[in-house]
Amino acid sequence: MKKKIGVGIIGYGTVGSGVYYILTTKAHKLSMLAGVDIEVIRVAEKRPELFKGEVPAKLTTTDAYEVINHPDIDVVVEVIGGIEPAYSFIKKALENKKHVVTANKALMASRGGALLALAQSQGVDLYFEASVGGGIPIIRPLKHCLAGNTIRRVMGIVNGTTNYILTKMADENTSFESALKEAQANGFAEADPTADIEGHDAAAKIAILASIAFNSRVTVDQVYTEGITSIAYEDIAYAKEMGYAIKLLALAKEDEGGMDVRVHPAMIPAKHPLASVSGVMNAIFVEGDAVGEVMFYGPGAGKLPAASAIVGDVFEVAQNISHNKIGSMACGCFENKKLKTIDNTESRYYLRLEAVDKPGVLAKIAKVFGDRNVSLESVIQKNTSSNYAELVFGTHMVRDKNLREALKTIEKLDVVTKVCNVLRVEG
Amino acid sequence: MKKKIGVGIIGYGTVGSGVYYILTTKAHKLSMLAGVDIEVIRVAEKRPELFKGEVPAKLTTTDAYEVINHPDIDVVVEVIGGIEPAYSFIKKALENKKHVVTANKALMASRGGALLALAQSQGVDLYFEASVGGGIPIIRPLKHCLAGNTIRRVMGIVNGTTNYILTKMADENTSFESALKEAQANGFAEADPTADIEGHDAAAKIAILASIAFNSRVTVDQVYTEGITSIAYEDIAYAKEMGYAIKLLALAKEDEGGMDVRVHPAMIPAKHPLASVSGVMNAIFVEGDAVGEVMFYGPGAGKLPAASAIVGDVFEVAQNISHNKIGSMACGCFENKKLKTIDNTESRYYLRLEAVDKPGVLAKIAKVFGDRNVSLESVIQKNTSSNYAELVFGTHMVRDKNLREALKTIEKLDVVTKVCNVLRVEG
Numbered sequence: 001m002k003k004k005i006g007v008g009i010i011g012y013g014t015v016g017s018g019v020y021y022i023l024t025t026k027a028h029k030l031s032m033l034a035g036v037d038i039e040v041i042r043v044a045e046k047r048p049e050l051f052k053g054e055v056p057a058k059l060t061t062t063d064a065y066e067v068i069n070h071p072d073i074d075v076v077v078e079v080i081g082g083i084e085p086a087y088s089f090i091k092k093a094l095e096n097k098k099h100v101v102t103a104n105k106a107l108m109a110s111r112g113g114a115l116l117a118l119a120q121s122q123g124v125d126l127y128f129e130a131s132v133g134g135g136i137p138i139i140r141p142l143k144h145c146l147a148g149n150t151i152r153r154v155m156g157i158v159n160g161t162t163n164y165i166l167t168k169m170a171d172e173n174t175s176f177e178s179a180l181k182e183a184q185a186n187g188f189a190e191a192d193p194t195a196d197i198e199g200h201d202a203a204a205k206i207a208i209l210a211s212i213a214f215n216s217r218v219t220v221d222q223v224y225t226e227g228i229t230s231i232a233y234e235d236i237a238y239a240k241e242m243g244y245a246i247k248l249l250a251l252a253k254e255d256e257g258g259m260d261v262r263v264h265p266a267m268i269p270a271k272h273p274l275a276s277v278s279g280v281m282n283a284i285f286v287e288g289d290a291v292g293e294v295m296f297y298g299p300g301a302g303k304l305p306a307a308s309a310i311v312g313d314v315f316e317v318a319q320n321i322s323h324n325k326i327g328s329m330a331c332g333c334f335e336n337k338k339l340k341t342i343d344n345t346e347s348r349y350y351l352r353l354e355a356v357d358k359p360g361v362l363a364k365i366a367k368v369f370g371d372r373n374v375s376l377e378s379v380i381q382k383n384t385s386s387n388y389a390e391l392v393f394g395t396h397m398v399r400d401k402n403l404r405e406a407l408k409t410i411e412k413l414d415v416v417t418k419v420c421n422v423l424r425v426e427g
Numbered sequence: 428m429k430k431k432i433g434v435g436i437i438g439y440g441t442v443g444s445g446v447y448y449i450l451t452t453k454a455h456k457l458s459m460l461a462g463v464d465i466e467v468i469r470v471a472e473k474r475p476e477l478f479k480g481e482v483p484a485k486l487t488t489t490d491a492y493e494v495i496n497h498p499d500i501d502v503v504v505e506v507i508g509g510i511e512p513a514y515s516f517i518k519k520a521l522e523n524k525k526h527v528v529t530a531n532k533a534l535m536a537s538r539g540g541a542l543l544a545l546a547q548s549q550g551v552d553l554y555f556e557a558s559v560g561g562g563i564p565i566i567r568p569l570k571h572c573l574a575g576n577t578i579r580r581v582m583g584i585v586n587g588t589t590n591y592i593l594t595k596m597a598d599e600n601t602s603f604e605s606a607l608k609e610a611q612a613n614g615f616a617e618a619d620p621t622a623d624i625e626g627h628d629a630a631a632k633i634a635i636l637a638s639i640a641f642n643s644r645v646t647v648d649q650v651y652t653e654g655i656t657s658i659a660y661e662d663i664a665y666a667k668e669m670g671y672a673i674k675l676l677a678l679a680k681e682d683e684g685g686m687d688v689r690v691h692p693a694m695i696p697a698k699h700p701l702a703s704v705s706g707v708m709n710a711i712f713v714e715g716d717a718v719g720e721v722m723f724y725g726p727g728a729g730k731l732p733a734a735s736a737i738v739g740d741v742f743e744v745a746q747n748i749s750h751n752k753i754g755s756m757a758c759g760c761f762e763n764k765k766l767k768t769i770d771n772t773e774s775r776y777y778l779r780l781e782a783v784d785k786p787g788v789l790a791k792i793a794k795v796f797g798d799r800n801v802s803l804e805s806v807i808q809k810n811t812s813s814n815y816a817e818l819v820f821g822t823h824m825v826r827d828k829n830l831r832e833a834l835k836t837i838e839k840l841d842v843v844t845k846v847c848n849v850l851r852v853e854g
Contacts, residue, residue, distance in 0.1 A: 026575055026576075029642065033570075135719065135721060137564070140568065140572055141564035141567065141568055145556060145568075146735060147456075147457060147738065147742040148449045148734070148738030148741075150456075276700075288735065289731075290732065290735035291562035291563075291725065292732055295723075296721070297721060297723075298718065299718065307717060308576055308715065308717035311575030312571055312573060312574050316574075334459040
């Protein structure tokens with residue numbers, strides 16, 4: 001049995017510094033539990049000013065390959081993010097038979113299959129708990145604890161920035177733009193917020209979760225994605241009135257027709273456990289045929305939460321090494337399932353239209369829905385001025401394609417002045 | 428590498444039949460993920476009528492030792508519950524170098540330390556995910572994913588029966604007695620509900636969680652325990668008025684003064700994630716110094732949820748065997764920490780008293796609190812008749828001993844007719 005596990009960290013930004021902090025301050029506990037000492041051997045950061053004297057100089061380097069090729073390093077922690085050079089670093093580390101722990105959702109959601117296969121062929125572990133849900137344990141529970149389940153559905157609030165914005169809009173009746181500005185001012189949104197507000201970050205995370213849940217690889221480019229930029233204050237007000245909350249939802253479900261994996265804003269019943277997840281918190285709701293409904297809730301980002309997840313992985317790798325085991329998180333994608341196109345997905349919908357306020361308008365619109373097999377569940381009509389009315393429709397379950405075709409026709413009706421928003425209703 | 432893992436199940440009651448069902452219906456998936464086939468070799472049940480033809484006759488037996496001593500069985504699943512004969516069965520199985528998976532909270536909370544030590548010395552695994560929180564993954568996440576954290580606090584709603592009763596009382600304004608009767612009629616409470624309503628079941632579970640969280644063994648007999656039988660409808664009404672929910676809380680926290688592990692009804696702020704856990708659902712809220720606050724939510728009991736957790740454990744044991752690893756869930760109690768007596772714990776309190784309605788009463792009571800260093804945060808006074816008033820006090824943090832001494836004196840005041848209830852406020 002090995003007495004010491006050497007760790008190398010690539011990246012000393014927010015998360016990397018958190019990993020170094022935990023590994024050094026919790027060394028005794030980790031060693032007692034893992035049965036081996038866990039020691040940081042090298043930390044690579046191309047901007048050495050980030051070290052700020054926190055890491056002994058002899059352990060620091062600006063060259064990632066000093067970590068990747070170091071003979072005393074057993075586990076490489078990659079926390080630089082992005083596709084390149086992270087992919088090359090991890091690939092080389094695996095080729096060097098180093099175990100790898102990464103928080104890199106973009107990489108795992110695009111090339112995870114290849115990297116997991118490489119890890120397996122090299123006889124080493126590749127762990128990525130921190131890639132989804134920050135500090136929330138979700139990948140290991142889903143993969144191990146729920147292994148006996150056929151997973152029917154995973155629904156997550158997995159992006160803190162958008163949840164912060166939507167919570168602000170709902171709590172303070174502000175517009176998307178001003179909520180975004182406040183998120184940026186408070187450090188909860190980046191200067192370029194595209195990846196968050198357009199749903200790309202959430203799409204990477206649900207691709208990872210779907211691959212585990214359905215044992216079939218889903219990559220980020222296969223995920224239908226809508227962001228939250230179209231959400232108006234009016235939508236949130238109607239949602240409240242109708243007993244819903246609007247959230248950016250990452251959804252993965254499966255039926256006989258195939259897998260259905262998508263990210264979009266959705267109205268969720270106020271009583272659903274996900275509806276009360278507010279601010280930057282994340283939560284992942286999992287439905288399995290045996291367990292029923294379980295939910296995992298916590299901070300989805302941040303220095304120490306993300307580092308907590310990474311150290312959990314390093315701990316497990318250390319335990320594996322000390323017990324001569326590898327591969328417990330090996331790729332579980334032994335199926336090759338069909339993914340539904342968005343046209344073929346089904347959902348309930350909320351639709352907000354502006355129309356001329358005169359007799360017969362509702363009948364004209366309702367007829368179009370009927371012709372396209374779109375069955376309505378509720379209608380709210382409000383006069384916005386003496387000439388115009390706002391119409392809000394709730395539909396029963398409907399095929400996306402049918403709804404889109406109905407909307408195309410409705411948009412052309414002379415009585416309809418604007419289709420304001422279209423949102424799915426899930427939960 | 429072994430090609431087939433043999434499983435034996437002791438107990439074919441509700442949970443045992445669920446385990447058999449999942450292991451047989453999900454055999455393909457489990458085999459693909461674990462890298463070995465998992466096959467049920469024997470099921471022992473002393474009441475053979477429970478088999479109802481669901482298990483091939485050649486696999487059934489009434490003798491648990493046919494499982495324990497079977498040469499082809501690698502993993503023994505114990506789902507009969509209780510201390511004996513479960514303890515003897517598990518002990519013998521471990522001595523036979525069988526891995527053991529159990530759902531037995533009573534046993535793990537009383538003799539878990541000895542059994543885990545035996546497993547370790549025999550080089551086999553003893554897993555017990557189903558002993559707390561039913562289908563909710565909590566033990567593995569707490570032990571592995573959060574290993575890098577110093578756990579500050581664990582707060583759980585871990586008993587579905589009492590949560591169902593308290594939810595009924597709050598939603599339907601019913602008494603404890605009638606809510607209990609309804610729980611019994613709906614199969615959510617046993618004919619003898621003592622273990623649930625007196626908090627013993629929750630005490631076993633928090634003993635298990637505290638041992639993992641603090642790396643120091645806590646047994647069920649060390650847990651201060653109060654049940655919910657004293658909760659009156661009036662308490663729930665006041666709680667609502669003050670913005671709280673009343674829950675049976677299993678609590679474990681630690682500070683310089685030692686560990687503080689207890690089960691009692693508590694008022695929890697309505698906005699706390701635990702407050703909205705209703706009916707038979709369970710949730711465990713964990714506070715770690717790195718991760719912050721995470722919560723695990725789901726069904727705390729039931730045939731398939733509990734079986735889901737057990738199969739997750741069997742899956743991990745199978746994976747361990749196929750990878751020649753053992754011991755990943757070995758006892759982590761490398762510390763020997765002090766446990767606080769209830770006298771020395773601190774909490775906020777809610778107190779409901781009945782007093783004579785005349786001038787100066789409040790001053791008399793308040794003086795007693797002041798003399799004992801009990802600082803008040805809020806007072807509500809309501810006249811219940813022309814002669815009596817109900818007084819509800821909320822305190823700041825106070826040492827339990829000081830509060831109890833103040834109450835002893837207050838009970839003796841001639842103006843106080845009754846101390847109706849005393850509840851802690853946590854969250």
